[in-house]
Amino acid sequence: MELFNNLLFGFSVALTWQNLWFCFIGVFLGTLIGVLPGIGPLATIAMLLPITFNVPPVAALIMLAGIYYGAQYGGSTTAILVNLPGETSAVVTCMDGYQMARQGRAGPALAIAAIGSFFAGTVCTLIIALFGPPLAEVALKFGAPEYFSLMLMGLVAAAVLAGDNMTKSLAMVVMGLLLGIVGTDVNSGMARFSFGIPELTDGIGFIVIAVGVFAMGEIIANLGDPEERKIFTDKVPKLMPSKKDLKDSFWPIVRGTGIGAFLGVLPGTGPAIASFSSYMLEKKLAKDPSRFGKGAIEGVAGPESANNADAQCKFIPTLTLGIPASAVMALMLGALTIQGIAPGPQVMTQKPDLFWGLVASMWIGNAMLVILNLPLVGLWVMLLRVPYRLLFPAIMAFSCIGIYSVNNSPFEVYMAAIFALIGLVWMKLEMPPAPMLLGFVLGPLMEENLRRALLISRGDPTVFFTRPISLGFMIATVLIIVIMVLPAVKARRAAIAG
Amino acid sequence: MKFDWRNNRDFFAGLVYILTGALGIFMAMDYPFGSALRMGPGYFPRVLGGIMIAFGIVVLLMGIKNNEKIKGFWSIRALFILPISAVVFGVLMEHAGFIPALAALIPVAAASGREFRWLEIVLLTIGLIVMSVGVFIWGLGLPYPLIKGLWGY
Numbered sequence: 265m266e267l268f269n270n271l272l273f274g275f276s277v278a279l280t281w282q283n284l285w286f287c288f289i290g291v292f293l294g295t296l297i298g299v300l301p302g303i304g305p306l307a308t309i310a311m312l313l314p315i316t317f318n319v320p321p322v323a324a325l326i327m328l329a330g331i332y333y334g335a336q337y338g339g340s341t342t343a344i345l346v347n348l349p350g351e352t353s354a355v356v357t358c359m360d361g362y363q364m365a366r367q368g369r370a371g372p373a374l375a376i377a378a379i380g381s382f383f384a385g386t387v388c389t390l391i392i393a394l395f396g397p398p399l400a401e402v403a404l405k406f407g408a409p410e411y412f413s414l415m416l417m418g419l420v421a422a423a424v425l426a427g428d429n430m431t432k433s434l435a436m437v438v439m440g441l442l443l444g445i446v447g448t449d450v451n452s453g454m455a456r457f458s459f460g461i462p463e464l465t466d467g468i469g470f471i472v473i474a475v476g477v478f479a480m481g482e483i484i485a486n487l488g489d490p491e492e493r494k495i496f497t498d499k500v501p502k503l504m505p506s507k508k509d510l511k512d513s514f515w516p517i518v519r520g521t522g523i524g525a526f527l528g529v530l531p532g533t534g535p536a537i538a539s540f541s542s543y544m545l546e547k548k549l550a551k552d553p554s555r556f557g558k559g560a561i562e563g564v565a566g567p568e569s570a571n572n573a574d575a576q577c578k579f580i581p582t583l584t585l586g587i588p589a590s591a592v593m594a595l596m597l598g599a600l601t602i603q604g605i606a607p608g609p610q611v612m613t614q615k616p617d618l619f620w621g622l623v624a625s626m627w628i629g630n631a632m633l634v635i636l637n638l639p640l641v642g643l644w645v646m647l648l649r650v651p652y653r654l655l656f657p658a659i660m661a662f663s664c665i666g667i668y669s670v671n672n673s674p675f676e677v678y679m680a681a682i683f684a685l686i687g688l689v690w691m692k693l694e695m696p697p698a699p700m701l702l703g704f705v706l707g708p709l710m711e712e713n714l715r716r717a718l719l720i721s722r723g724d725p726t727v728f729f730t731r732p733i734s735l736g737f738m739i740a741t742v743l744i745i746v747i748m749v750l751p752a753v754k755a756r757r758a759a760i761a762g
Numbered sequence: 763m764k765f766d767w768r769n770n771r772d773f774f775a776g777l778v779y780i781l782t783g784a785l786g787i788f789m790a791m792d793y794p795f796g797s798a799l800r801m802g803p804g805y806f807p808r809v810l811g812g813i814m815i816a817f818g819i820v821v822l823l824m825g826i827k828n829n830e831k832i833k834g835f836w837s838i839r840a841l842f843i844l845p846i847s848a849v850v851f852g853v854l855m856e857h858a859g860f861i862p863a864l865a866a867l868i869p870v871a872a873a874s875g876r877e878f879r880w881l882e883i884v885l886l887t888i889g890l891i892v893m894s895v896g897v898f899i900w901g902l903g904l905p906y907p908l909i910k911g912l913w914g915y
Contacts, residue, residue, distance in 0.1 A: 480848070
């Protein structure tokens with residue numbers, strides 16, 4: 265009953281005209297930019313983040329969530345229509361979605377992707393509403409040692425599971441932690457790593473890093489590698505899936521949602537792992553596995569549901585523990601902080617309107633995605649025809665305006681340009697930037713909790729291993745590393761990645 | 763395969779890590795280290811710097827062993843011009859206003875691409891300026907002057 269009341273409260277928050285409007289704007293802009301080839305959800309959100317700073321916190325978060333789903337779904341549209349995955353999870357959608365498009369069935373593929381995403385979104389909204397509060401209650405009992413261990417586990421898991429080279433991913437986490445140190449030390453008031461530049465004593469804005477690396481750096485990288493695109497649909501495709509399509513997709517959608525929801529709660533498992541697992545499962549269960557890769561609708565329905573479920577369940581650790589489970593969630597947390605809200609389990613009790621409003625708006629956002637995308641497919645197809653040489657100056661313009669608007673500071677725009685170059689070097693040397701962002705956001709919190717934990721224990725580092733919950737996180741951290749180093753898992757991952 | 767440092771992806775990645783870690787430790791030398799009980803501001807950075815160097819050595823050795831090459835191409839043109847466009851934007855935002863900043867940013871950024879067609883870029887610039895003024899200045903109410911007076915306004 266309480267769940268029902270909470271959800272009702274959430275809808276009363278989310279269904280104001282203002283919040284509905286921001287949800288719509290978020291979904292629309294997210295899809296609009298997410299559709300553009302070569303721009304993944306991370307870059308989309310980084311770029312659009314600053315425009316949410318001028319609205320109240322609840323509306324801002326609702327808008328951001330909308331941007332997130334929109335970007336995710338926009339990526340699928342690009343994958344199906346142009347065979348160009350904007351991010352790794354869309355690679356799976358390319359396999360059968362693009363084949364369907366070539367057979368003139370782009371419409372049903374897009375429709376099933378939207379329907380699957382909507383179903384997954386609905387289920388995951390309920391999961392968050394159900395499991396969020398008890399989890400936050402547990403987290404409220406955490407002390408500094410527990411938090412430190414939990415963050416360590418989150419960072420290690422994210423780095424190890426996300427990238428294909430464990431050492432480089434972990435090193436990028438440390439890179440982020442080091443970048444997070446820049447600025448004034450809270451305890452001693454000392455300016456660290458500021459190179460004598462007064463602007464740096466406030467630290468580096470995370471927007472500067474995110475937009476610099478993921479939007480601007482990406483452009484420079486793209487301009488170096490010429491791309492080719494071919495769009496298969498000239499006209500707006502016929503959308504309606506047949507009865508048979510719906511029947512064939514039903515169970516894959518349900519199974520995909522299950523897989524995605526389960527993997528989504530774990531930190532670090534990106535949507536790519538969820539969609540791959542779902543694809544593999546559907547292929548195994550199919551009566552005729554040879555159809556896969558040749559336009560099987562199950563190969564679109566399952567993975568698309570799985571990656572949306574994963575994307576949405578990532579909110580659970582973020583909102584209840586204040587620990588981002590992916591780089592996108594790190595951006596969300598950063599946005600919260602800028603709005604003056606300290607992320608963590610107390611958000612739910614102190615700002616119930618924010619939490620429940622967001623949960624309700626997730627469902628509304630998913631519904632909007634279906635309503636918005638199906639009639640607008642024509643517009644997205646048109647957008648896909650815009651050549652990159654016209655797109656990137658526009659991206660550049662929005663990025664610069666966005667960064668400038670955070671603090672009205674030209675210095676931050678210059679910093680972003682520097683990070684674009686740094687990001688380019690990282691990308692070229694295949695040093696994954698996503699784990700860096702997680703480390704950067706969590707760095708200051710980690711140092712703070714480490715100091716506090718050791719102060720409580722009078723400098724005894726065993727405190728992390730004598731308190732049961734903390735010990736549990738530490739054991740999990742070691743297990744994650746050990747499992748990933750095992751040769752069998754390594755070979756399998758290589759097979760999936762290859 | 764014989765070790766070759768040129769274009770060696772992980773060799774350079776390792777170097778980047780090692781240098782970053784070393785720079786971190788070097789700069790943190792000036793900050794009090796403290797003890798585990800009362801950590802000084804130099805504690806966390808120095809520990810992190812050490813871990814970074816350790817990771818860097820592992821990656822560097824991977825590079826020596828595997829000799830993986832850097833993939834793809836670099837656009838030297840974009841490398842120089844795109845950051846300049848951002849700087850131009852920042853300077854003009856301070857001294858000339860929103861419209862001049864965008865009017866400079868967009869063509870300069872476009873010049874970092876391989877193709878540059880004048881008419882197209884002029885139209886793009888005008889279109890984006892109109893859209894940005896509509897969205898950011900009127901829609902979101904950002905408080906930037908469209909054009910600043912040249913003499914100190």
